[in-house]
Amino acid sequence: MPSNPYTPGQVPRILAGRVEEMRRIEGLLARVATYGELGGPLLVFHAPRGIGKTSLLRAAQQRANESGFVTAWVASSRDQPLLSAIAESVARSLERADAVPTGAAGGRWRGQLDRLTLEVGVPGAKVQAQLSRRESAAPPHAAIAGLESLLHEAATSVRTRRGAGLLLLIDELHTASAAEMAVLLNTLQNLDGERADNPLATVAAGLPVTPEALTRAATFGERSSFVSLDRLSDVDARAAVVDPAAAEDVAWSDSALTAIVSESRGYPYLLQLLGSTTWDAAAPAAGSRLTLTHVKRGLPVARDQLDAMHRARWGAASRLEQRFLAAMAAAGDGNVTRAAIAAGMGVDSRSISVPRERLIEKGVIEPVGHGLVRFTLPGFGAFVRGLDEA
Ligand SMILES: Nc1ncnc2c1ncn2[C@@H]1O[C@H](COP(=O)(O)OP(=O)(O)OP(=O)(O)O)[C@@H](O)[C@H]1O
Ligand SMILES: [Mg+2]
Incomplete structure (x- = not known):
């Protein structure tokens, strides 16, 4: 029996859609590979949770590896200094690719690594302390110079070994401090100068x-x-459901497919979750077909999972944010105005900016233009309204 090909919460086996986005990435890679030069300014994909940022970055990494790049992956987090995470990841990826600089360049390389670690890596180290204290002051030059020569030396070393170049991937960039972002941006700016x-x-x-x-x-x-990354179009959403099953020689009935695609509203995480629960409910043999009955049988499992996610998001919100969410949920499931939320909270609409910003930062709600916001996770409004009744 074929095994479940769906990947809720993990990188998908098959990346559906994202054709334009991959083209952008390939453009950068082509520039590096063809001319041996910097592939343009920092390219940043942004979207709420579950839309497919990590999945896209992983697909980019795979494409780059196939094209002869050495790739360094950094998952930024508030617990680890970004700059030392970059240094570590670049060093590791060079080692794995057997592209660590040797000879005179090798000496420089080790010196840079040591210096950068000293500047930014060890908690409590000189610049690290500076970085965390002075959020918006001018970024420390030593850190910029260190990161700059590290990236230069690494990329050049890949190239002299006939590699295409270096691709640095940074996920969860929003967790970096302002000072770390400033160092990164200044570094890339300097590298662009040469x-x-x-x-x-x-x-x-x-x-x-x-x-x-x-x-x-x-x-x-x-x-x-x-x-900005959007939810998947209808065509891409269908592909996200159909293609992984087809690879296992399992088909979807039209009604089952339509049900899942409309239920998930193009939200990639939901497509994977519903695909997965349907698959488990059916335990299909090769050559068989998933139907609406299977979808329905799998729904309770999917609901439990979503419920747990809703609960986690609610629990991570402050009291003020929870009041904001309750007022927003009461106003309906679509796009909600600032005025409606303020009215629901019984306050002036100017005074809701702080919880609004925090919730956007956490990815619980997202702005949709003209001051409107909506929930990022489908069903969250209904969940919050349900809490009221309980
Ligand atoms: N293009 C896609 N095709 C098929 N499945 C996808 C696609 N993009 C994302 N997914 C699926 O959606 C889910 C969320 O993807 P991913 O983890 O990449 O999102 P994210 O934006 O990085 O979320 P977070 O902000 O929580 O890290 C995963 O289960 C993944 O398999
Ligand atoms: Mg992610």
């Missing part, structure tokens, strides 16, 4: 606050390329 000598590209992803945070960290942060 772009012909720096065969590398940097692609990042983060929650919707990322562009604003980068622009605040350094004025020229706005020169980065920002691309």
Whole structure:
């Protein structure tokens, strides 16, 4: 019996859609590979949770590996200094690719690694302390110079070993501090000044606050390329459900497929979750077909899982944020105005900015233009309204 091909919460076996986004990435890679030069400014994908940022970055990584790049993956987090995570990841990926600089360059390389670790790596180290204290002050030059020569040396070393170049991937970039972002942006800016000598590209992803945070960290942060990731179109959503099953020689009935696609509203996580629960309910043999009966049988499991996610999001919200969410849920499931939320909370609409920003940062709600917001996770409004009744 074929095993379940769906991947709720993990990188998908088959990335559906994202054709435009992959083209952007391939553009950068082509520039590095063909001319041996810097692949443009920082490319940043931003979207709420579960839309497919990590999945896209992983697909980019795979494409780059296939094209002869050495790739370094960094999952930024509030617990670890970003700059030392970058240094570590770049060093590890060079080792794995057997592309660590040797000879005179090797000496420089080790010196840089040591220096950078000293500057930014060890908690309590000189610059690290500076970085955490002075959020918006001018970024420390030593850290910029350190990261700059590290990336230059690494990318050049890959190239002299006939590799295409270095691809640096940074996920969850929104967790970096303003000072770390400033160092990263200044570094890339400097590398761009000598772009012909720096065969590398940097692609990042983060929650919707990322562009604003980068622009605040350094004025020229706005020169980065920002691309927002949307839910999947109907056609792509269908492909996300059908293709993994087809690879196992299992088909979907039209009604089952339509039910899942409309229930998940193009939200990739939900497509994977419902695909998975349907598959488990059916335990299909090769050559068989998943039907609406299987979808329905799998629904309770999917609901439990979603319920747990709703609960986690609610639990992570402060009291004020919870009041905001309750007022928002009471106003309906679509796009909600600032005025409606303020009215629901019984306060002036100017005074809701702080919980609004925090909830956007956490990825629980997202702005949809003209001051409107909506929930990022389908069914969250109904969940919150349900709490009221309980
Ligand atoms: N293009 C896609 N095709 C098929 N499945 C996808 C696609 N993009 C994402 N998914 C699925 O959606 C879910 C969420 O994807 P992913 O983890 O990449 O999102 P994310 O935006 O990084 O979320 P988070 O902000 O929580 O890290 C996963 O189960 C993944 O398998
Ligand atoms: Mg992710």
